[in-house]
Amino acid sequence: MSKTNNKSDKVSPELDTPTDLPQAAVDKISASLNTLLADAFALYLKTKNFHWHVSGRHFNDYHLMLDQQSEAIFATTDQLAERVRKLGGTTLRSIGQIAKLQTIQDNNEAYVPPREMLRELMEDNKHMAAAMRKARKLCDDHEDSGSASLLEVFIDETERRTWFLFEASRQEGANVA
Structure with missing residues (x-):
């Protein structure tokens, strides 16, 4: 399948939102x-997965934190x-x-210890922040201040x-003998 620079080949005329940005x-x-x-x-789904399957002595704190994070x-x-x-x-x-585009890896394990859950989500969030910074730079390069400010x-x-x-996983690690 070849890509073309003709906007009408990509977007139905009914969805062709006007913009002053170049097509590229x-x-x-x-x-x-x-x-x-x-x-x-x-x-979101991984965070919900861990929210649903967290266990242990910090269950309530982690359960609530992961629910808040998944909502955000x-x-x-x-x-x-x-x-x-809009663009x-x-x-x-x-x-x-989603499966074709995602770079965050799924976790389908039957059981993940709480500290590993927190650390994995911490790394995934760090990955997301880095990807957002890269996208923000792309927006700046093309003078798309709307997308850039949203990403900020x-x-x-x-x-x-x-x-x-990070802080919750440090606490968990400190409490594990």
Whole structure:
């Protein structure tokens, strides 16, 4: 399947949102934001998985923290998808498309110890922050201040989750004999 630079080949006329950005910028930024969106869905589901399956003496604290974090991650999905549409791009349509684009790895283990859960999510959030910074630079390069400012907020939120996961995993590690 060959790619073409003709916008009408990619976007139905009914979805062709007007923008002053060049088509090449729309394509690059949309692709970057769609990958972030796929990763947000993957990280949301992994965080929920760990929320549902956490156990141990810090169950209540971790259960609540992971629920709050999953809600914050999920809240980014609509904003990312709508940003792609505002630019004139198209966004995710299926779980299959998420699976193709995601860079966050799933965890299908039957049991994961709490400290490993926290550390894995910490690393995933660090990965997300780095990917967001890269996407933000791309937005800056193409003078897309709307996407850049949205990503700035998400970077800060992701760094906060990383920090909380780090501190909680240190506590867990200190309490394990």
